[in-house]
Amino acid sequence: MALTIAGLSKTYPNGVKALQDISLTIGNHMFGLLGPNGAGKSTLMRTIATLQAPDTGSIHLDGIDVLAKKAEVRQILGYLPQEFGVYPKVSALDMLHHLAVMKGITNKKERSEIVDALLQQTNLWESRKKSLGTYSGGMKQRFGIAQALLGKPKLIIVDEPTAGLDPAERNRFLNLLSSIGREVIVILSTHIVDDVRELCPRMAIIAKGKVLLEGAPSEALSALDGKIWSKVVANDEELKALESEMQVISTHLIAGQHEVRIYSDSNPGDGFKPVESGLEDVYFLSLARSAKN
């Protein structure tokens, strides 16, 4: 299967250009969508999830025109929105059964099996009979994951799925996703670079509605090999001076001092050491470049 997005643009009535001529091709694998808040990730994902219409452009899932044949897409879709609520007075078990029916799992036995398995998998089994209104943020997020995986979704869209999960649950979820992601298209949006690095054979970085970079994380990394340099500076004045001279990708605080990473084809000297490039460098560099343009 393959999802082909071509020339997708969307401008909101308030003038915000959420998508600008986005074209992507996504195959049967996990696809990471990296970008800062407001980059247009959620707009893009909602558009693929049939919840929003673009101004121009097309989306095809194999032979299906996603924008026209919404009903067909919805039948094979698993979607976890970035922000969602629940019906407060319904239990998770009840709600998952309902959603399973909605997803066309009409066999009662099968329905019970998958609902039970997902409840176990998301660690909600003990609380399955509690009403959703009493769930904590993390539990709600796990419930959201469980519902997205109901049925046999061929297209799974998860928008910031790891937000609100504790590290153990995050790992468990990523495991789960990767175990499924081999046969289906999974689009995962996040602003956590590690999520992508750990899971996604392919990725795209978008900002301000534009694709800044698309490809395999390894390719992107190899392009930066030997071009990332780091230096620790003592105070803000020094940092400011550096910023005006060089292309600073990121800074981290290490024991109260700034560790500065810069991009440079050649050794900038002046105390810089070459460091191994990371996906985060790719990300920040892409953003920095797009901001400059």
Add this chain to the structure above:
Amino acid sequence: MRLFWEFFRFEIRFRLKSISTYVYFAIWFFFSFFCIASENFGPIAAGNGKVLLNGPFANVYNDTFACFFGLIVIAAIFGTSILRDFQRDTTQIVFTKPITKFAYLGGRWAGSFVTTVCIFSGLILGEMAGTLRPADPTRLAPTHLWWYFQPFLSIVIVQIFLTGTLFFTVAALTRRIFIVYLQGAALFMLYLMGMAAFSTTRAVHLFWPGVFDPIGVILNDSITRYWTVVEKNSQLYSWSLQPAGGVFVYNRLLWIGVGLVCLGLLGRFFPMSLEALTARSSRRRARQALAEEDDAQPVRSRAVARIPAVHQAFGSSTSIAQFKSLTRLRILNVVRDIPFWVLCVLLACFALVNGHFAGRVEGIDVWPVTYLMLQSVEGNAMLFLFIVATFYAGELIWRERDTRFEGIHDALPMAEATDWLSKLTALSLVELAMLTVAGLCGIVMQTVAGYFHYELLQYFEELYLITFSQVLIFVLFALFVQTIVTNKFIGHAIVVGAFLAQILLFNYGWENTLYLFGAIPPYTYSDMNGYGHFVKPLFWATVYWVSISAFLGVLSIGLARRGAETSLKARLHLLRQNAVHIAPAAAVFLLLAIGSGSWFYYNTHVLNEYLNNKQRREIQADYEKSFKRYEHLPQPKVLEVDSEIDLLPESRSFTGTGHYLLENKTSGPIGEIHITNQQQSVSAVAFDRPFHVQSRSPRDLYVIYALDKPLAPGETINMTFKVSKLSRGFNDGHERAELAYNGTFIDAGFFPTIGYDQGVEITDPRRRREEHLGELELLPARGDKEASLVNLFSPQADWIHYRTTVSTSGDQIALSPGYLVKDWKANGRHYFTYDMGEVEMADFFAYISGAYEVTRDTYQGAQGPIAIEIYHLPSHKFDVQDMIDSSKAGLAFYEKAFSPFQFRQFRIIEFPRYRGFAQSFPNTVPYSESIGFIERMQKPTDIDFTYFVTAHELAHQWWGHQLIGGRVAGSNMMSETLAEYSALMTMRHKYGDDNMHKFLKYELDRYLRGRGTESRREEALGQVQQEAYVWYQKGGQIMYALSDYIGEDKLNLALKNFLMQYRYANAGTSQSTPYPDTRQLIAELRAQTPENLHYFIDDSFENIVLYDNRIESAKVTPTADHKYKVTMVVESHKMKSDGSGNETPMKVNDLVDIGVFTGSKDEEKPLYLQKQWVHDGKQTFEVVVDKMPSRAGIDPLNKLIDRNGDDNETDVSK
């Protein structure tokens, strides 16, 4: 104190910034404004046409009304002021500062109070603005500021203080907005329920109920029920302890006290610590516990378990499964909501309480037949059903967005229709369940009342076919509105506004079912007819509105919010894209709407003429304007009526021919015969001498025929004509009550009337002004020469010979006055010939037909056997024997006391409850199923209304069919008052004096209330014009008192003398024995009354006189011979009132009952009851009785007309 002002100022500033404050103000402003600026707005404008729109009564009334319905506004302001801190979690900031309870609570409370008072001041300002542009300047007094401010101070401000404090206290102590609104709703409902229960007790003494009434409806009633228009237009509720025992002052003090106690409790119990205030809600507690539990779970393997494979199928069976699952979820959404259960419980309480009183109709106990029960349980249920529809339509439509579940929900593989229909279905099922609860309450209450004839089919038809359709229309509309609007609360406002707009539009003459959304024509269920001829208009109107709302439903599906783009523009765009899918359904409903609407229109506008109420009045007004000038034109009188009438009940029609023999009884020639054809039913009028039509008014309402050769004095002429009324299709309301499938009852109104008919004239002064008619012309004074020769009831005739052949369908019996001479069947129809023979009767006849069971009996009258026949519905056997007993008792009494019965038969015939009266035609009494036939006597002390009405109608065979007055003032009382008196005596002979006093207490109450609502002027009994409360209630009271003064025998003798002298007046052609008037009656009464009581005759018949008797104290002291001496101080006053209610004191020198009783209040037995001469002012009486007395009083049994009968009696003290 500084902090207090800070909180106070904060509250005021907050309210000033809030838009709702201005909206509330505007509501009161415009309400008040339109009460004056519009003719048809508000209870005062719509009521009695003489009460000033800006007078004290109007202000008090509107203020009370505004405070009651303003409960929700008061709750919104007082309740939220304290809750704001808790909702927005600003408590942390507020309560960590050093503030005092007084500053915090006091500041908030005072700020809310001032804001609310300002909002309600819209009432005064709106009224003032309204006076600049009044609709009816004749109903406006010059602005009188105290009339505005006194009620505002003593009603509005006190109510705000009381209810505001209650809301504030509950809000502060519970800190839950839900409970505050629940409290508001509960107060509102409980009060309505209490009122409903109270009204059925028919209490006449209203002092204590008035004091304890927190809202003021009973309080108002206790103060103003007997106020005349003059009083209503000049008196405020007094702040003193007089009059009426200071009920108003006590009430206000009591409820101010309750408010103060509330504030005290609040100050005592409000905890000022943050910890106590924010004790966690149960929900929050549960969440925390669950999170802890979740954290405590053991570490599990990180390996991924296999997720079982499943099969997904999409098709129609899945759609159905989805629909079911969604519907279930949405029903849970509603039924897991506490307010829903509150509404349900209230609905059931209302239904049970009202159902309990279903068998009480105006104080009379009847069997709770199903239509009465349904009326009781359904009436209030409608309100709840509409509230649920309005509220939950919003909840369901906005459910996903309110819970932010839409991201998941909208991407599910379901059709928009599945989703939307599940909402519709869920809401409909909930409404159906509520309707079923109401219905079950009805069945339960029928069972409790011992009525086991459950008409389940009628329950089904009424609840599920008629009511549910209306609810469904409303639900669809509410769902549509919520789909369109961008905010749930705007949606609610639109839905409620649309609902209210219907009522307003109707009042303004927009009455057409086709454009009043969801309207159905009025209908009445009758045991005789079922839903009868109302079925068709109901069916088509329902189809029409259901189709239109279903069309809106289809549009709602097309416009349903799905996904992120929810602007109406985007959704309209989508609608166009999806038009193909919804077009077929939309087209079907649109075609159904157009089809049913067209059919409805064809029936109501093409087959029948459509006229709204105003247009109907215009026709009346045109008639009066055009033809009143012919009123005194000499016309011939009817001597004989002969008719052949074919009643066609199956098509609600009749046709026939008629013949009048007319004679010129005047002394001059008559060249023109004028015919009024009020019902537009007369055609082919012809005379047996050459004539031509001289003029014809539109609709043939008035046609003038010119005789080529005038009719000479004493000459007769034959007139023939056709009558017919064919029902075609159906009407939009205004169905003729006379025509029914079972129980046709038409009278001579469908026959030609000779000359101008005063009965067509509009009587309501407000409507007359609207049509630019002058004041209604009254009956001329007694002794008017011309009018004394005119029969009061049928000006076109004196006494007639009558014969008819009337036919009906094969399975029905047709009746008309006269003796049956032939009864045969032909062509599947049933024919009857009735003939009065040589017996002359009043020109007053009717034709009745129905599928009757006949119960017969015979009474041996003075001149031979008299057949008594009751024609009734086979299932209405309850009262038949009572009617026969009453007929026999009446015949016995009237023949003995007055004169022999002039006929050989007396028949009572049931007709459908489309009209609610009984009417006495010669030997024939059509009697509505709504005032007899289902009465139920449970205790011997109950009032036997059927017995009374039967005796009353029978008495009309004397007073109305033997004795008829001239067409002058007062004559009406000679039929109605005397029939009332005759029936009272018949009833007294059976049930005794105690029962009569109970009955008369209500009669007195109705008289006094009647004069309070008089829209023209009250007349003295002897000169009564149109005032039914005078000729029935006052007349009965006075005649009963007179019989008490002079003895029944003497009074009967007086009546007999009067009757024997004047019965069959003006018979023959000589015009030498004019009809009597009340002067002759009063003379006969006076002749039997001792001289020293003549004052009572004058007071009663020639004046409007009101007593104010009261007892100040009663003390008992034992005497030496073991008896008891009671010393009473009484006070007596007497007033003469003019027609408007202006009173002047009269000198009292009257004979009045003084009584001493044993036993408790309302159960007392007399130890002493004697008439004593009483004088003005205070007076002391001493009475010695054998037993220890408990009560004593002056006129203790309320035989005299006294507006405060309550203080006539008191407990005896030692």
